[in-house]
Amino acid sequence: MDKGAPNIAILGAGVVGLTVADILQKDLGKANITIIADKFKEDTTSAVAAGIFCPGSSFRGATREITHKWIDDSWYYWQDILKSSEASNAGIMELSTYIFARDNYELTKNPLLEHLVSNYRAAREDELKLCGPGWKYGSYFTTVKIGCDRYLPWVERRFVDKGGRIVSGKVDSFTSLRQYDLVFNCTGLGAKYLCNDFDIFPLRGQVIRVKAPWLKTAFFCDYDTYIIPGMDGVTTLGGVRQHDNSNLQVCKYDAHAIWQQCCEILPDLRKAEIIGHNVGLRPYRVPVRVEPEVIGGVKVVHCYGHGANGVMSSPGTALNAVKIGYDYLKSNIRNKL
Ligand SMILES: Cc1cc2nc3c(=O)[nH]c(=O)nc-3n(C[C@H](O)[C@H](O)[C@H](O)COP(=O)(O)OP(=O)(O)OC[C@H]3O[C@@H](n4cnc5c(N)ncnc54)[C@H](O)[C@@H]3O)c2cc1C
Ligand SMILES: *[C@@H]1O[C@H](CO)[C@@H](O)[C@H](O)[C@H]1NC(C)=O
Ligand SMILES: *[C@@H]1O[C@H](CO)[C@@H](O)[C@H](O)[C@H]1NC(C)=O
Numbered sequence: 001m002d003k004g005a006p007n008i009a010i011l012g013a014g015v016v017g018l019t020v021a022d023i024l025q026k027d028l029g030k031a032n033i034t035i036i037a038d039k040f041k042e043d044t045t046s047a048v049a050a051g052i053f054c055p056g057s058s059f060r061g062a063t064r065e066i067t068h069k070w071i072d073d074s075w076y077y078w079q080d081i082l083k084s085s086e087a088s089n090a091g092i093m094e095l096s097t098y099i100f101a102r103d104n105y106e107l108t109k110n111p112l113l114e115h116l117v118s119n120y121r122a123a124r125e126d127e128l129k130l131c132g133p134g135w136k137y138g139s140y141f142t143t144v145k146i147g148c149d150r151y152l153p154w155v156e157r158r159f160v161d162k163g164g165r166i167v168s169g170k171v172d173s174f175t176s177l178r179q180y181d182l183v184f185n186c187t188g189l190g191a192k193y194l195c196n197d198f199d200i201f202p203l204r205g206q207v208i209r210v211k212a213p214w215l216k217t218a219f220f221c222d223y224d225t226y227i228i229p230g231m232d233g234v235t236t237l238g239g240v241r242q243h244d245n246s247n248l249q250v251c252k253y254d255a256h257a258i259w260q261q262c263c264e265i266l267p268d269l270r271k272a273e274i275i276g277h278n279v280g281l282r283p284y285r286v287p288v289r290v291e292p293e294v295i296g297g298v299k300v301v302h303c304y305g306h307g308a309n310g311v312m313s314s315p316g317t318a319l320n321a322v323k324i325g326y327d328y329l330k331s332n333i334r335n336k337l
Contacts, residue, residue, distance in 0.1 A: 006181045008024065008032065009183045016186040036167045045188055051146040070316030072116065092145070095228075096218070099220045104137060117143055121140055181299065181329060203284040203308065206250065209276050210235050224239060243284075249279065
């Protein structure tokens with residue numbers, strides 16, 4: 001490491017923190033970069049996510065342009081990995097997806113996604129029957145899925161192999177961060193407790209993971225019930241969205257409701273072996289916060305509050321955060337001269 005190379009810390013080792021670290025390391029080869037977090041890999045919220053690229057309508061940046069740029073940049077970032085020989089190691093795959101609705105066709109459209117995928121179209125009559133009776137409207141498209149069970153270890157290893165440092169620990173105060181020229185705040189919901197951001201709150205989710213190797217297609221039925229296959233024959237069944245609920249325990253009533261709804265949609269699921277139940281608290285904030293701030297004399301770039309879409313949108317927001325950080329550092333160097 002060069003003497004005088006910038007000394008940078010990233011708080012958080014979920015999908016957002018690790019993706020910021022990866023992009024930063026590519027851009028600033030000579031920086032001394034440290035990730036600090038109290039939870040890693042399977043213990044993060046990111047590991048609970050299905051990781052499908054299907055932005056919800058409440059996902060938002062500060063402006064419409066920013067929202068679109070985050071989503072588009074993210075899409076091309078995942079496409080690059082998807083087309084590389086690393087796709088499977090990184091847990092990135094293509095996934096054909098149906099969205100079905102009972103009440104109207106608009107509910108199955110996705111204005112943030114339609115221009116990116118090549119094949120967004122209305123479902124045909126025969127396709128509307130795939131998930132049992134009653135689905136009057138539907139759309140079909142091919143998107144990507146990011147499996148955090150593989151992506152998090154993959155990107156973390158890449159970071160360490162290129163000289164990144166990882167420190168395990170909880171950050172309670174800024175005094176411990178004074179040694180850094182720049183700090184990225186990628187603490188997800190942790191931001192709420194670190195120092196009272198009242199705009200962020202938990203949006204509780206629960207899923208069932210099953211072994212269903214025959215499933216190759218994802219289904220959203222009126223959005224809140226979903227069946228999302230991934231690698232290794234593992235499918236994620238969901239879900240719930242409970243506002244301001246911080247309970248990390250598996251709720252048997254939620255599990256029962258998810259199971260019944262998903263089996264009604266695809267009765268063959270009753271044959272699937274249940275691997276486990278998972279709960280995650282989505283760090284919900286509108287808009288997602290990507291902006292600089294000086295706190296206690298430390299230059300901080302915030303990147304948190306990705307709600308229900310943090311896996312798919314992590315690269316776009318990370319590119320934005322890194323650009324802000326880069327400008328911040330340059331102004332720092334000038335100040336020092
Ligand atoms: C059921 C469910 C399904 C989902 N499905 C999808 C999906 O299909 N697609 C999608 O894009 N998104 C999905 N999401 C949303 C996604 O999981 C989140 O948006 C995303 O994981 C947020 O990532 P993060 O890195 O900000 O947070 P986290 O993964 O929670 O990571 C936060 C990190 O910060 C660290 N940290 C926090 N506070 C401190 C502190 N004080 N000191 C040190 N370290 C700290 C933690 O240890 C951790 O490493 C889903 C979520 C759930 C719950
Ligand atoms: C990198 O940063 C850490 C944390 O500030 C510091 O302890 C270490 O000495 C730095 N390494 C180099 C080579 O500058
Ligand atoms: C991260 O953001 C939250 C919310 O604003 C803030 O309270 C906390 O102090 C920040 N942490 C760091 C290290 O910047």
